[in-house]
Amino acid sequence: MDVMPKWADVVLIPVISLVLAAALSAIVILAIGESPWEALKIMVQGALGSTYGWGYTLYYATNFVFTGLAVAIAFHARMFNIGGEGQAALGGLGVALVCLYIPWPHWSLALLGATAGAALFGAAWAIIPAVLQAKRGSHIVITTIMFNFIAAAFLNYLLVGALKPAGSMEPATGKFPDATFLPSFQDMFSTADNPLFRGAPANVTFFVAIAACVVIWALIWRTRLGYELRAFGHSETAAKYAGISPTKIIVISMAISGALAGMMAINNVMGEAERLVLNAVEGAGFIGIAVALMGRSHPFGVFLAAILFGFLYQGGAELALWTSIPRELIVVIQALVILFTGALDNMVRMPLERIFLARRRKAARATTLTAAE
Amino acid sequence: MTTTTTPSAAPAIELKGISKSFGPVQANKDISIRVMPGTIHGIIGENGAGKSTLMSILYGFYRADAGEIWVAGKKVEIPDSQAAIAAGIGMVFQHFKLVETFTVLENIVLGAEDSAMLRPSLARARRELKALADEYELNVDPDALVSDIGVGMQQRVEILKALYRRADILILDEPTGVLTPAEADHLFRILENLRREGKTIILITHKLREIMEITDTVSVMRRGQMTATVKTAETSPAALAELMVGRKVLLRVNKTPAQPGAVILDVADLNVTDDKGVHRLKGVSLQVRAGEVLGIAGVAGNGQSELLEVLGGYARATGRVTMNGRPIDLTGRSSDGQSRRRDGIAHVPEDRQAEGLIMDYAAWENIAFGYQNDARFRRGPLMDHAAMMQDTVDKMGRFDVRPLDPKLAAKNFSGGNQQKIVLAREIERNPDLLLIGQPTRGVDIGAIEFIHQQIIALRDQGKAILLVSVELEEILALSDRIAVMFDGHMMGERDPATTNEKELGMLMAGMTGDPGNVTVTEIERNLAHAGTGTKV
Structure with a gap:
């Protein structure tokens, strides 16, 4: 009981x-x-007091939903994926390649393509440690950490070399074509006499994140794969008895996890920066661990925790701006x-x-x- | 049996009106009991009857909500185990509390050192150990590492630990649960020696045979209450079983002779080598026919687990296995639990908690476990929760699983009810062959009766059953043929109608030859070493 x-x-x-x-x-x-009271007021005002503040809070939250879901789904299979950082970085590469080298007629198609690219690159980056774990017993925590560094170095290499436009002094790709720009909240909700979310980076990806929460929820609790995945997470010996292949579960759960982490890139790379810069992930992969912990690995909990951390990020930035709190x-x-x-x-x-x-x-x-x- | 009880002496232990509850569960209700000095007092009851709680109160692990403890005529408070030891109470737990990397001697001294320096304590302990060993036939090598000695020996170390701390009253909690039959007999001889020297022993068990064999007095517990205390000589197993369960229980399995049909499972020259390179199965061959139970006897760790794992599809092997005449893949990609189920093999695994069930899944989720790919549990890409729920309610009803709550997590059912859930899932699948390992381990008497009936009923429907059990009695009661395994070999087959425990014991110990020329002690000595590769 x-x-x-x-x-x-x-x-x-x-x-x-x-x-x-x-x-x-x-x-x-x-x-x-x-004064803590003043600090709280500034944080709430800055993060939630205006559509501008909300635009930032939800933008950060979108990142954290993806990385949080990534950690959560792996948790259910008792895999501790702390490689969200690297997988999101590779996702960024996927988004950049899709946006730069394919001529998209409309942003909606570009979004689909970029999502596929981000998920594919993120998943691929997670599958390597997963296979090493399943076949060779290399601990997933160690390998995913190391893969974060490899990813950072790899992107560094590409951004000062092959992906850098000729003549540019900055380690970044060129601007994506206009057709790939995602509608921001400002584009979607502002009218001429009532400007909302002005200049804030929140964009249509937020709704992709919500959809991802629903899909992952159904995957975990309604599908056979989710059933097998959770069973494996609870007891590996029992899973073997039931004919559930450990290799399959480890690789698939990590692939989904990596895909989710990678999908963060459609928010920060495609939706906000509109080009790929160095260190685009900015620690969101690690925040995902906290978000998944706080959200009890439940997609709805992850969503709420992501909003909270979005608030802390945006409120914190405001605090640094308006007070002498460092x-x-x-x-x-x-x-x-x-x-x-x-x-x-x-x-x-x-x-x-x-x-x-x-x-x-x-x-x-x-x-x-x-x-x- | 000789007892040194004098009627006028004060009880060694007297409990008066002990009550204890955990949340809404009342584990002990107003329990009173008198244990006379120099006797072996059995406490018997089903799992969850409150035996262990009562003993934990006596040993200072729990505080009773109400009631008094009297030791040797004096009222005592036992707030912790230190106080219990001071009062002369020693406890031997079901799961030993030994440091594996320490020697026997170091374990005995641990926590009872005389001074900061270890050497004098160890020297004194060595002397006392010698004296104790001579007095009670408790021979152990003081310098052996605990990890190197067998389970029976480790238990002797636990007993020595208590005696070294000058315990006059020894509590043993399910002491034979981990022992081979020979080791259990040895333990009983030690207990008799202790009684002769005037020690008082409280033996907690759910095995009727042990109570009848060794105790002077027996108290029966049911649902937190003490239902009776009787002289062992004046009662019978059937009467005790009825007191434990609260209704009449059939201790013998009623069955008609088997009507064996076609060969269902044919195993030839099966070999298994585990990850560490140990040869676990050495050329095992056997056949199981429709409508019969083949019982596999043997001391735990002689290859029975590996046999079940291979046939269940989750261990690799070489050899030839056919099921209904069709060869089964033993190594390839398609060799897993799923393909075995498709071949008509159902499997009740030896360890229901680690294998048969997901303990955190509710009963309704567990009912599809292993059969999650079945069409009837599927609705498009999703699982059909309504169908699973309905199936669970049906099966739980038919197998009398209590409480009848499909949403309760498996871990919250008692052992017997967990086993019924697994059994219901596997039997109701209408398999051609049922593999069943340790069907009644940790299961209450009432449920044992039910499970045995189900196995025989399945046989009578013409199914083939391969039964593995370390309980010889169970093998003898259920099997139509008995095969004995030792060290990965099949030692031979016997007919349960003509064989006996001595003959089987010889085979289990790896001995061949005429039983008439072998003494029981010889068999016991060999048996004690038969389980060296213990896995279970």
């Missing part, structure tokens, strides 16, 4: 963890002589959130379980008493 009702597990624990992280952050801000402190706040929601989960969970247990025992005693009367 589960000790806690489900709502406490999914809602109460993350909320309490967040409050604790916020409280500790407040103390840190207080310690450097700033940029580094924003990283501290983000780290505290990760620490409390991910690593210190049991610290909140165990006392909470005790409370629920005591309550239930009381209720049980009450019912026996009434029954006895």
Whole structure:
């Protein structure tokens, strides 16, 4: 029997963890002589107070949805994919090649093509460590980390060489053709007399991210593949008994994971930068781990956690802009959130379980008493 | 049996009105019990009856919600195991608490060192160990590494640990669960010696045979309550079983002679070498016909697990296997659990928790486990949850799985009910051949009766059954033919009607020859070494 009702597990624990992280952050801000209340106001105002702020928050969130889903699906097969960074970088390469070398008539077709390119390149980058794990037992955590470095070096090499337009001094590809520009929220929601999301990078990819959440949810809980994948994640010996091939599950789950991480590139490379620059991923691959942890590897949870981290990113940037709170402190706040929601989960969970247990025992005693009367 | 009990002496242990609950579950309800000094007192009950909880309270792992503990006529508080040891109570757990990389001597001293320096403690322990070994026939090599000695020997180390700490009262929790029959007999001799020297022993078990064999008094627990305490000499296995389960239980399997038909499974010259290069199966050949049970006896770790794994499709082998006359692929890509199921082989694995079930899956998800590709569980690219749910409710009802809650996770069912879920899934698939390993391991008496009936019923429908069990009694009760495995070999086949435990024991120990020329001790000595490749 589960000790806690489900709502406490999914809602109460993350909320309490967040409050604790916020409280500790407040103390840190207080310690450097700033007002936590003011800081919170600036963060909320900057990230959620205008369509411009929302445009950034959702742009970041879109990145995190993809990398978070990537980590989450691998988690279900008990694979710890921390190569999201490298897979997203390779996804960027796929997007750049598709956009630069194929003449697209319309952005919608370009989006489909770029999505396929991003997913393919990301998946390919994840499949190599997966095969090494399945066939040779090389630990996936080690290999995916190393593949992050290889990816960074590889992109570096291409961006100062083959992909750099002649005469350019910058390690980046040329601008993508106009036909591949994705409609931003500004294009979609602004009218002449009511300008919305002006200048914000959020774009149509946000809706692709939402669709990805739904598809991954169905994949995990409604399909045979998801059934086998979760079974393998729970018990490898049982999976073998049932005739589920470990190699197949490891490779497929990592391929899907890599594809999702790669798909982040349609947001940041195609939707925002409209060209491929150095270090385009900017750590979103690692944030995905925290997002998946906080979202309990459930696509809906990943979505909410991604929005939260989008808020922290955008709010943090505003904070650095308007106060003397240094940029580094924003990283501290983000780290505290990760620490409390991910690593210190049991610290909140165990006392909470005790409370629920005591309550239930009381209720049980009450019912026996009434029954006895 | 000699007992040194004097009626006037105070009980070695007396529990008065012990109650303990975990959340809504009341594990112990108002339990009172008197254990007289110098006796072996059995506590018997099904899994989850509350035996282990009661002993954990006595040993200081749990605090009772209510009740008193009296030791040798004095009321004591036992807040932790240190207090229990101080009160002269020692405990031998089902799962040993030994440091594998330490020697026997170091394990015995661990936690009871005299000083910061180890050498004097070890010297004293060595002397005392010698004395104890002579007194109780508890011979162990003090300098052997624990990882190098067998399970039976490790248990002796646990007993020595308790005696070294001057325990007068010894609690043994399911001590024979991990032992071979010969090791169990040896343990009982040790217990008799301990009793003769005036020690008090509490033996927790769910095996009726052990209770009848060794105890002086027996207390029966059911659903957290103490239902009876009786003199062993004045009761019978049937009466105890009824007290445990709460209804009459058939201890013998009723079955008619088999009507064997065509050969279903034909195995010839099967060889398996594992990852470490150990030759696990050495030229095994056997046949199973429709309508018969072939029982495979043997000490755990002599190749039975590998045989089941190969036939179940998840271990590689060389040799020739045909099923219904068609050859089966033993190595290729198509050699997996899925293709075996298509060939008409169903498999109830030896370890239901590690193999047969996904413990975190609900019952309704487990009912499709291994059959997730079946058309009836499919709806386009998705799985048909409604069909799975309906199937689960049907099967749980027919196999009397309790609680009848298809949404409950497998881990929350008792062992017997978990086994019923696996059995329902495999039997109801109408296979030609059922592989079944350790069908009743860790299963309650009531469920054992049911599971045995199901196996015989399947046989009577004309199915072929390959049964692997380390319980000789179970093999004798269910099999129509008995094959014995030793060290990866088939030692030969016997007819259950004409063979006996001695003859089978010889084969299990790898001995051939006339049973009349072999003494039981010789068999036991060989048996103790038969399980060296222990895997299970």
